[in-house]
Amino acid sequence: MKIVPMKRPSRLVTAQSQAFSFTRRAFVLGAAQGAVATLLAGRMAWLSIAENERYQMLSESNRVQLTLVPPRRGWIVDRHGKPIAINRTSFRVDLIPDRLRDPDRIIAELRQLLALTAEDVERIREGLAKAAGYQPVPVLENMDYERFAAVSVRQAELPGVAPASGNARYYPAGSAVGHLVGYVGPASAADYEKTRDPLFITPGFKVGKEGLEKTMEPWLRGTAGAKRTEVTARGRLVRELTTRPEVVGNTLQLTIDAGLQEYAARRLGDNSGSVVVIDTETGGILTMASMPAYDPNSFSDGISHSEWQMLSGNDHIPLMNKVMQGLYPPGSTVKPATALAVLEAGIDPAETVLCTGSYRLGTGLFHCHKRGGHGHLNLNGAIAQSCDIYFYTMGRRIGIDRIAAVARKLGLGSSFPLPVPSQRYGTVPDTEWKQRKYKADWTVADTLNATIGQGYMLANPLQLAVMAARIASGRALSPRLIANRRYPPQGDPLDIDPEHLAMIRQAMSDVVNGAGTAGRSRLPVEGVLMAGKTGTAQVRRITRAERARGGKFGGMGVPWKYRDHALFICFAPVENPRYAAAVVIEHGISGSGTAGPIARDVLTYLYDPAKAMATLAALEEEWGGDIATRMRVEADRWRAERSAPPPPAPVEASAPADKSASPTPAPGADSEPRE
């Protein structure tokens, strides 16, 4: 830099031009700065004026959290107002997958805090794997306050964990009402995607999944409340702004008698079966029990995979509502209907038929259940003794189409306008039906089978009860479940001669109170007589060789699933009937031995609950406790079996697994007439 002094003369000139250049460039710089300042002011004006509305909304949605308050579901009560499904305040904890970080750590901590079982953890993991990110996955419901508080205070350290207090569905009668009311559960992702209703992904909100809870969902749901709260970015509540109260769902009153329903369910014991009781004045269903059943309480709380496996693997099919989905050959319970058809065809009820124990048709031989035969029987005697030969003879004379017409009038083969997810309506076969279904002509053998409720004929227990109710009342009653004051005593008179109906009623009374098949099912109630009809339906073909060998074909000696179904239909009192009922016990061996006594006790409960309860108490002691106790024992046993090495294959397992395990054996496989 020593050259500087030497250059001084020339620098003066350039220094001036440099100063000028500086001024110019400084001006440019200043202008640029001004431009940036203008740009910034403009940008700010754009944000705060043009986009003000949008950002104000975003700021509000930051600040204000809208929480939906799931509405309390309406109660379900019985005909007397006794609760069947109610709500209990409950503390619950859910996981919101979207907000969940490090699920393994969170689940481990929750497991400790909430004392979760391995099954709970398994269920939660399954739920997390399946759930869409916004869907809450229940961790635990109905916990005590201490555990709930333990999670609540640590909420900040547990992202994605949502503790909430709310209402949980509670069914006081547990599994006794399982199939009747169904259960509730979190809405599915499909439900949410259809409606985009945020309520569907609110923790604690449940929709009906089965039974009445499902079919009456709109009536029961109510309207969600809303709570607007001011929250910080970390989710801390600052204050509540406004709340809109929820609207509780409507109460649903049923025609069901809760006490009777529970009694019937308990009385079924360990059987796989169902009981239906109908009020013959109104058609109201008093009881609709199907056992074994799942406990709707545990279903509504969320059920683990292994629990589900246990239920679905059970050969007594606890997941099926047998009242409307079990189809059975009605067996001899159809005989009153056949007899009505005989009367309607103009045949004299006094006309007798000789029963020798078998009936020859061509080369085939049809047997009566009484090997030696009943001797001479008129219509009344044929019903009371349940003589097959009488019905073969008369049925053959009047033909299937007349029998089918009367059976339909009595309700067989029809589905009823009931709020249930599904009904199977079975089969009332006739010539046209067989032609349509099998492209084959109706044979006399088909008629003979149909007269005694075998062969193609299939009905569900509800239809059998309706049949009993229609015979009892003489009116075309339609069963109903929802109690409503506006419902009049209903049902037009049946298109059947009332005198004929009276004859049948008398014959059914004789079944129980006379010298009939169900003498041990008389009501132990002073002054009340019950009329009924037994039925024992074969579930498989009996081959000639087997019959020749003799012995039992559908009794104790054969594997459970090949035993005969036991059925019983009845009504009481005999004069001016009030109640009609049907009992079906799958593989119960004998209508008079198994189904009849259950019907007797259930109807006894209506007149003398104390006496009926005493009978039940003795039985339950024998069985090993009430339903809940036995279910618990069963579950423990099942778990133990699963964890233990597989036991040697039981005898039954060697029998080929086929459809006969289901209560709907293929038509035609029931009773093979040929010898």
Add this chain to the structure above:
Amino acid sequence: MSRHTSLVPAPLAQIPWRVILLVSAISGFGLVVLYSAAGGSLKPWAWSQGIRFVFFLGIALLISRVREDQLKAVSFPLYAILIVLLIAVEMFGFVGGGSRRWLDLGFIRLQPSEFMKLAIILVLARFYDMLPAGEIRRWSAIWPAAILIGLPFMLVMTQPDLGTSLMIVAGGMTVMFLAGLPLRLFIGGAAALGAALPIALSMMHEYQRNRVEIFLNPESDPLGTGYHIIQSKIAIGSGGIFGKGFLRGTQSHLDYLPEGHTDFVFATMAEEWGLVGGVGLIIAFFLVVRWGMQVANCSRTRFGRLAAAGLTTTIFFYVAINLMMVMGLAPVVGIPLPLVSFGGSAMMTVLFCLGMLMALDRAAKERK
């Protein structure tokens, strides 16, 4: 003020009261915003910030007593010391927030890169002051400046501190531009920079690259880094023309706005004071910058002119980059709003700038 020389003592009259008033007003407003950001409390920010302002303003007034030739004389030594300190930071520095920036001297935490923003202006002004006028269009006018800028740039970049290193380059380039280097250099340089951008991106730290990417599309990561920009825009936009009112900002008080008392203090302010407050603040800063540019224009020496314009531009960059950042016009680079944001570094730098500008202003007036 010089018109009233007869009424007040000379040293007092020489102080540019108008700009001090302006700066005090900005800082005072900043304290109000910090008071609100703390939820209506002097603690933890407003009180200590106020003390800090008084302290640094005092130092700035002391600096204003320094003579121009003294400033000139310390330029190179100051630069050299800071380079040494930057190397020291690199070797022994305190790691905070993922990068080494501070040197803990026991009694004070020194952030040499902050001083470098000033030193680079002084040293370049000094360099071009020494450079013979005829050399200005030669190679010898470029490479020493390139080294003077490049060295601290690299050192600060490796800390890593993208914001500060860019400000050092920007400050240096401004002085080069004002010194009269050929325009085609800047145009060509800008073109080269555009071409080199992808390479620069690949060399950046993960978080730096993220910030740039998210700046281009903040909605791509609404819960991560893009959250800052989104929430800041919400705060500013929701304020409207007159704001939500003092102490009534929800974005800041409910913690939706991150860094609401430091880098994003402008958003906190705008939410409560609206467009009126924002534009007022922008105008106030612009007046400070305009005053600085006037000092540069009035300066009689080449050093004075370049230094004054460069220092002013440093203040300008501070404000402009921060405001562009909070309004979503620039990536989040972590540059605070001087005088308003809570924190000492930026306030110190800007007030030292002002101190030196006042010194240069005094020199220019005395020479008149």
